[in-house]
Amino acid sequence: MGSYNIRLELELKDTPGQLLMALEPIARFGGNIRGIYHERERKEVDSLPVVFLFELEDLKNLSRIKTALEDKGIKVIKFLKDAEIFKKIVLLIGHVFATNILDTLDRIMACGVRVREVYAMINRPEDPSTVKLFIEADEQKKLDITMEELEKICEEKNLMLIKS
Amino acid sequence: MADVRIILVGFGTVGKGFLNVVIEKKSFLKEIYGLNLHINAVFKSDGGFISNTNTGLDIQSLLSIKDYKEHPQWVKDVKAYDKIPEMEADIVVELTPTNIGDGEPGLGHIRQALKSGKDVVTANKGPLVVAFQELITLAEENKRFLHYEGAVGGAIPVFSLARENLKSSKIISIEGILNGTTNFILSRMVSEKIPFEIALKEAQELGYAERDPSYDIDGIDAAGKLLILTNTILRRPEERFVKFDEIKIESIRNITQEAVELAEENNLVIKHVASAKEGKLEVGPKLLPKTSPLAVSSTLNSITFKSDLAGEITIIGEGAGGRETASAVLTDIITIFKKRIKTKNNN
Numbered sequence: 001m002g003s004y005n006i007r008l009e010l011e012l013k014d015t016p017g018q019l020l021m022a023l024e025p026i027a028r029f030g031g032n033i034r035g036i037y038h039e040r041e042r043k044e045v046d047s048l049p050v051v052f053l054f055e056l057e058d059l060k061n062l063s064r065i066k067t068a069l070e071d072k073g074i075k076v077i078k079f080l081k082d083a084e085i086f087k088k089i090v091l092l093i094g095h096v097f098a099t100n101i102l103d104t105l106d107r108i109m110a111c112g113v114r115v116r117e118v119y120a121m122i123n124r125p126e127d128p129s130t131v132k133l134f135i136e137a138d139e140q141k142k143l144d145i146t147m148e149e150l151e152k153i154c155e156e157k158n159l160m161l162i163k164s
Numbered sequence: 165m166a167d168v169r170i171i172l173v174g175f176g177t178v179g180k181g182f183l184n185v186v187i188e189k190k191s192f193l194k195e196i197y198g199l200n201l202h203i204n205a206v207f208k209s210d211g212g213f214i215s216n217t218n219t220g221l222d223i224q225s226l227l228s229i230k231d232y233k234e235h236p237q238w239v240k241d242v243k244a245y246d247k248i249p250e251m252e253a254d255i256v257v258e259l260t261p262t263n264i265g266d267g268e269p270g271l272g273h274i275r276q277a278l279k280s281g282k283d284v285v286t287a288n289k290g291p292l293v294v295a296f297q298e299l300i301t302l303a304e305e306n307k308r309f310l311h312y313e314g315a316v317g318g319a320i321p322v323f324s325l326a327r328e329n330l331k332s333s334k335i336i337s338i339e340g341i342l343n344g345t346t347n348f349i350l351s352r353m354v355s356e357k358i359p360f361e362i363a364l365k366e367a368q369e370l371g372y373a374e375r376d377p378s379y380d381i382d383g384i385d386a387a388g389k390l391l392i393l394t395n396t397i398l399r400r401p402e403e404r405f406v407k408f409d410e411i412k413i414e415s416i417r418n419i420t421q422e423a424v425e426l427a428e429e430n431n432l433v434i435k436h437v438a439s440a441k442e443g444k445l446e447v448g449p450k451l452l453p454k455t456s457p458l459a460v461s462s463t464l465n466s467i468t469f470k471s472d473l474a475g476e477i478t479i480i481g482e483g484a485g486g487r488e489t490a491s492a493v494l495t496d497i498i499t500i501f502k503k504r505i506k507t508k509n510n511n
């Protein structure tokens with residue numbers, strides 16, 4: 001499953017409530033907001049350019065968001081859709097720490113992907129631990145390569161791998 | 165009205181379930197399909213009930229008798245293997261225990277039946293896993309039908325869906341939850357937040373899991389079913405048949421309670437999934453979105469076919485149970501008879 005990084009630049013009136021009004025359609029059509037920036041230095045007399053960064057799973061919704069904004073009288077200055085982001089969640093079960101988790105992560109990242117988050121649940125040292133990894137890539141192929149590498153790592157280190 | 169003479173091999177959960185269904189559906193089969201089913205013999209491991217009339221055995225008496233050895237038609241020590249070729253019958257229904265090692269005793273029974281000109285209906289995976297190619301070829305050479313709808317997914321009509329209802333599409337991949345016992349265990353780990361060992365014990369107490377549960381939880385049963393699905397549905401005529409040792413199998417034994425929790429945080433569930441995709445055959449734990457149609461709970465089974473025209477189609481249902489599996493057996497018998505009647509009319 002992938003999603004897109006969207007950069008949307010809007011011209012908002014410098015009045016209260018404008019920001020909320022702009023956020024509503026983004027949220028309604030499944031945008032996952034990651035950042036909002038005011039471009040104060042480019043401020044006009046009564047308007048202000050604002051940049052919204054968000055993730056969108058279904059690219060078709062981008063035009064719906066644009067139409068909804070324009071219907072509200074908000075001017076869309078420009079929008080950029082970044083490359084698609086491909087994501088995968090995996091679970092590792094076993095002696096994940098005792099088998100050098102840093103080496104595991106290095107080898108994953110050597111496949112050209114990012115490990116965005118790591119969660120671990122650890123019991124007694126002699127018990128197996130469970131680790132959840134969020135992996136992101138800009139190409140599906142890199143994710144596929146990573147999964148092959150992970151299979152190898154898990155076989156070597158005797159870990160159980162559960163893929164999404 | 166067509167008379168269908170049946171030899172039943174196996175008088176256990178499914179065998180008895182089948183006999184009950186034959187009584188229950190007697191008038192339905194006559195009215196709707198014009199079929200009159202006679203059970204000419206029923207075999208167990210230590211003998212068999214053999215009819216001495218041409219209307220078959222009195223099924224009710226078989227099901228209600230306390231000590232089967234007291235039944236007037238019981239013949240001690242007679243073997244299905246020897247009797248199948250000698251007896252006159254149209255269909256052999258093979259329902260002995262599954263044995264993935266050498267396929268016996270079912271393999272011998274099916275060979276004898278096909279060689280002596282009888283169609284075969286079975287829910288027994290063993291012979292199909294061990295000798296798929298041989299049996300398909302034997303059936304073709306003898307111009308007999310070999311149907312096994314009950315062997316995968318119990319009551320779910322997997323093969324007829326692929327064969328009859330998706331004729332226009334090419335099925336590209338198959339994914340499924342093919343074992344109700346493991347699915348029950350994993351579902352309980354999620355809903356009750358209990359560790360694997362306790363969920364397994366519960367499954368054993370409820371009779372879903374055997375005392376030795378390895379056949380289910382280590383993925384052997386699911387792998388056998390995946391092999392049958394792949395060879396029946398995905399294999400093109402020019403391609404070779406896949407073998408059991410080509411399937412990568414991983415057990416669910418080591419799944420921790422923490423893994424279930426970590427998955428849940430992202431609206432995912434861990435399921436034991438069998439998949440045949442891009443030439444890869446695998447059975448193992450997998451993360452599925454909770455909303456995936458494949459992610460059924462309790463003892464249910466599910467199967468998704470991905471095809472070129474129809475896209476993804478998922479069917480869900482009970483993967484086991486005497487009555488449920490008997491429904492698949494009976495459907496196979498009807499299917500075979502309809503085909504037989506059609507061939508007769510064309511000649």
Ligand SMILES: NC(=O)c1ccc[n+]([C@@H]2O[C@H](COP(=O)([O-])OP(=O)(O)OC[C@H]3O[C@@H](n4cnc5c(N)ncnc54)[C@H](OP(=O)(O)O)[C@@H]3O)[C@@H](O)[C@H]2O)c1
Nearest residue numbers: 174175176177178208209259260261262269287288484485
């Ligand atoms: N149960 C289910 O829900 C289910 C679902 C799908 C598929 N299946 C498959 O259906 C088949 C039957 O299952 P089941 O649950 O009915 O098994 P079951 O209760 O163990 O019954 C097996 C029967 O086969 C008989 N048998 C064993 N060896 C024999 C031999 N050499 N000749 C003649 N009969 C013999 C047994 O006789 P004795 O009583 O003398 O031992 C018994 O009556 C299995 O292959 C199973 O995998 C079962």
